Amino acid sequence: MSESGSQDAWVYMEHQAGEFTGPSLEVLAAGRKVADKLGQKLVAVLLGTNIEKLAHIAIEYGADQAIYADHAELSNYGCLQYTRVLHQMAQKKRPHAMLFVADEIGRDLAPRLAYRLETGLATDNIELEVTDYFYPPTKTTYKNLMVQIRPDFATRVARIYTPRTRPQIATVRPGNFKPLPKNPMRKGEVIRFSGSLVDSDFKVVVEGMEDLPKSGVDLQGADCIVSLGLGILKDGKGNPRNPLEAYKLANELADTVAAKWGMKVEIGSSRGLIYAGLKELEGIITVDRQVGQTGKTVSPDIYFALGISGSVQHKVGMQRSAKIVAINLNPKAPIFEIAHYPIVGDLYEVVPKIIEEIRRG
Amino acid sequence: MLIISLLKGVPARTTQIVTVGGVLNREQMEIVMNPHDKKTIEAADYIKRIRGGKIVLVSMGPDAKLTPIIKGLFHSEVEGIDEAVILSDRKMAGADTWATSYTIAKGIKKILAVNKTAVDRLIAALRETKESFQKTAEDLYTANLLPNKIYSPLPSVKDSIVTQLVQGKRSLDETERMLVDEKQNLLQFVIVTGIKSTDGETGSVGPQLAEALSNELGTTIPHVTYIHDFIISGRNTVSAERKILGKLERVRIPFPCLVTIADEYRSRSVPSAAKKEVRANSYGGKILQPQVWNCDQIEADASKVGLAGSPTLVGPGYDIGGPRVRKMVGQSIVTVREVKAFNINGKSYGPFKKGDLVDGLDQRALEHLKQGDDIDTFDYKDLITDLFG
Numbered sequence: 001m002s003e004s005g006s007q008d009a010w011v012y013m014e015h016q017a018g019e020f021t022g023p024s025l026e027v028l029a030a031g032r033k034v035a036d037k038l039g040q041k042l043v044a045v046l047l048g049t050n051i052e053k054l055a056h057i058a059i060e061y062g063a064d065q066a067i068y069a070d071h072a073e074l075s076n077y078g079c080l081q082y083t084r085v086l087h088q089m090a091q092k093k094r095p096h097a098m099l100f101v102a103d104e105i106g107r108d109l110a111p112r113l114a115y116r117l118e119t120g121l122a123t124d125n126i127e128l129e130v131t132d133y134f135y136p137p138t139k140t141t142y143k144n145l146m147v148q149i150r151p152d153f154a155t156r157v158a159r160i161y162t163p164r165t166r167p168q169i170a171t172v173r174p175g176n177f178k179p180l181p182k183n184p185m186r187k188g189e190v191i192r193f194s195g196s197l198v199d200s201d202f203k204v205v206v207e208g209m210e211d212l213p214k215s216g217v218d219l220q221g222a223d224c225i226v227s228l229g230l231g232i233l234k235d236g237k238g239n240p241r242n243p244l245e246a247y248k249l250a251n252e253l254a255d256t257v258a259a260k261w262g263m264k265v266e267i268g269s270s271r272g273l274i275y276a277g278l279k280e281l282e283g284i285i286t287v288d289r290q291v292g293q294t295g296k297t298v299s300p301d302i303y304f305a306l307g308i309s310g311s312v313q314h315k316v317g318m319q320r321s322a323k324i325v326a327i328n329l330n331p332k333a334p335i336f337e338i339a340h341y342p343i344v345g346d347l348y349e350v351v352p353k354i355i356e357e358i359r360r361g
Numbered sequence: 362m363l364i365i366s367l368l369k370g371v372p373a374r375t376t377q378i379v380t381v382g383g384v385l386n387r388e389q390m391e392i393v394m395n396p397h398d399k400k401t402i403e404a405a406d407y408i409k410r411i412r413g414g415k416i417v418l419v420s421m422g423p424d425a426k427l428t429p430i431i432k433g434l435f436h437s438e439v440e441g442i443d444e445a446v447i448l449s450d451r452k453m454a455g456a457d458t459w460a461t462s463y464t465i466a467k468g469i470k471k472i473l474a475v476n477k478t479a480v481d482r483l484i485a486a487l488r489e490t491k492e493s494f495q496k497t498a499e500d501l502y503t504a505n506l507l508p509n510k511i512y513s514p515l516p517s518v519k520d521s522i523v524t525q526l527v528q529g530k531r532s533l534d535e536t537e538r539m540l541v542d543e544k545q546n547l548l549q550f551v552i553v554t555g556i557k558s559t560d561g562e563t564g565s566v567g568p569q570l571a572e573a574l575s576n577e578l579g580t581t582i583p584h585v586t587y588i589h590d591f592i593i594s595g596r597n598t599v600s601a602e603r604k605i606l607g608k609l610e611r612v613r614i615p616f617p618c619l620v621t622i623a624d625e626y627r628s629r630s631v632p633s634a635a636k637k638e639v640r641a642n643s644y645g646g647k648i649l650q651p652q653v654w655n656c657d658q659i660e661a662d663a664s665k666v667g668l669a670g671s672p673t674l675v676g677p678g679y680d681i682g683g684p685r686v687r688k689m690v691g692q693s694i695v696t697v698r699e700v701k702a703f704n705i706n707g708k709s710y711g712p713f714k715k716g717d718l719v720d721g722l723d724q725r726a727l728e729h730l731k732q733g734d735d736i737d738t739f740d741y742k743d744l745i746t747d748l749f750g
Contacts, residue, residue, distance in 0.1 A: 111568040114459065121458060121565055123563040160676070162673050163674060204614045209611075302748055323747070340687060342687060342689055361742065361749075
């Protein structure tokens with residue numbers, strides 16, 4: 001869609017069993033920031049069945065307006081059906097920006113919709129800003145563009161702009177914005193939208209869904225994370241170490257912190273350690289412990305990085321931690337660039353000292 | 362049937378990145394196959410073993426870099442790909458996912474057209490002499506454009522459409538109808554892609570290509586992402602499993618379609634019963650030299666490819682900033698108690714709270730604080746206090 005006459009920031013809200021998902025509320029908070037900077041409305045967009053009540057709750061969570069499409073055919077997520085209705089909504093109301101959660105649904109739906117709307121998509125954003133943007137090739141300044149900030153392979157953190165087309169579509173990684181408090185006094189307009197689906201929207205048939213066994217690891221809910229990287233394989237003298245030793249040390253630290261301050265502590269890992277496929281850590285350091293771009297984005301009060309060198313991909317997953325303690329033998333390890341408490345040293349010596357100090361204090 | 366497998370060339374090492382204004386310059390880097398694409402060839406091979414057909418690999422990027430990678434895939438651990446097309450044109454450089462999807466859709470449209478045209482040529486030759494018809498069939502077969510069921514020199518294939526006609530078992534009209542059906546069957550393709558690439562990490566091209574191709578072909582091409590297991594059920598349906606939002610979802614998706622294959626995919630074993638049908642649907646061999654097509658050859662609108670056709674732009678990036686205060690155990694100097702503001706030679710310092718980092722103060726101020734026993738080296742005890750209060 002062309003850029004003329006577009007307005008408002010839209011957030012596509014996912015919901016399950018009559019409630020918004022946590023990440024959706026985070027993205028609504030991200031949308032609030034964008035809408036405020038634009039001086040325009042924040043619009044929550046909902047698809048499903050029997051969701052009028054939920055649309056009102058979106059207002060309480062910070063939206064100025066909620067648009068919902070309530071159809072029996074929309075009761076479960078289907079990319080083609082949802083793309084159809086969102087496309088119709090966007091064509092009719094011409095939003096300036098449109099945000100999705102960067103999860104399996106957002107990554108499925110936003111691309112297809114963006115293509116159909118002939119507009120740009122920036123995925124996995126960790127921050128959003130609004131600015132005027134001068135585009136040299138056409139010597140044009142575009143007003144109030146959304147700056148979509150995402151981790152990037154080439155330039156570490158990249159700013160992505162969608163200057164010429166609307167809406168500017170972005171997915172936002174969970175773990176980067178805090179949901180706004182629910183305020184039952186907030187008022188806003190709730191609008192019902194009637195979409196029309198066609199036969200070909202039903203080509204994909206969902207035959208069944210079942211719950212997968214839940215992971216016992218809750219990185220995003222932890223107050224403190226003790227993470228391990230490939231640096232645990234060697235000590236300060238360069239001797240090889242059994243990684244289980246480091247795992248036990250990390251657990252001891254975790255247990256000590258949990259016992260002393262009643263914090264919720266989890267063991268995390270770098271991607272490198274998980275995919276090294278070490279026999280000793282099989283079934284212990286599993287994918288659900290991965291912190292980083294392809295794992296979880298976390299922002300605990302305290303983050304211990306033990307033997308983690310700190311690739312960009314890891315850093316973007318934990319840089320928002322309130323206090324980062326990094327222990328590494330290599331003084332040039334990139335993790336030290338973002339650590340509040342860099343400790344150049346042997347984790348097999350340093351961690352016991354920290355544990356001892358906690359117990360003593 | 363056509364099984365189209367997508368491949369992306371990605372930088373081999375993150376330390377070797379060459380960018381021009383935030384856009385990767387693939388011509389100047391060592392390029393390898395996107396690791397997430399390895400499973401697509403395994404999945405494509407599974408479809409071929411169960412249904413027959415040929416695997417056509419499609420990639421966009423500098424052909425000089427991609428050709429060596431692709432050549433290794435004609436004989437990989439599985440049976441490997443059969444043909445390859447590289448979409449290579451300077452105009453295509455700097456494409457975002459929208460422009461990439463548009464370009465690849467145009468490329469796939471051309472692959473379909475080439476294979477359809479081959480059948481059309483055979484149909485046109487029907488009314489020529491028997492020798493000329495047979496010669497046309499043979500040439501097209503050698504070019505890997507006809508499956509065994511239309512024409513085959515293999516002794517094991519006795520009843521190809523061409524053989525039946527030549528032996529007088531079918532009329533010309535009947536043969537033409539059968540060939541037209543076969544031409545239509547070419548539309549029953551499957552595209553397999555990786556879930557994402559290791560450079561862009563967006564995972565957007567799968568869904569966007571399905572949409573772009575729907576647009577180009579005028580029919581909805583559905584897609585399903587994150588498939589970790591699938592079978593081909595019925596004649597032309599993929600029955601697949603995927604994990605989304607902590608749930609296991611079982612879906613059915615009809616041909617033609619696009620599926621993205623998760624890293625944990627492992628192809629199933631293939632029942633041997635279908636051998637005859639597999640042979641009939643298969644093609645003569647492999648075309649070992651990738652074809653290289655430019656923008657004009659795929660009839661792409663130059664304003665929709667590459668940087669010019671990309672709705673998104675990459676602005677200047679920046680480093681993830683460091684923390685404002687950095688305390689080092691055994692090194693940093695911190696205050697051990699609250700210190701009121703003080704003056705030395707008209708210059709004012711403080712006030713300081715307990716634990717404030719004072720490394721950056723000038724020598725005189727530090728000396729003053731030291732004399733008052735107000736400062737000390739930051740130690741493990743201080744670290745614990747800082748962390749846990």
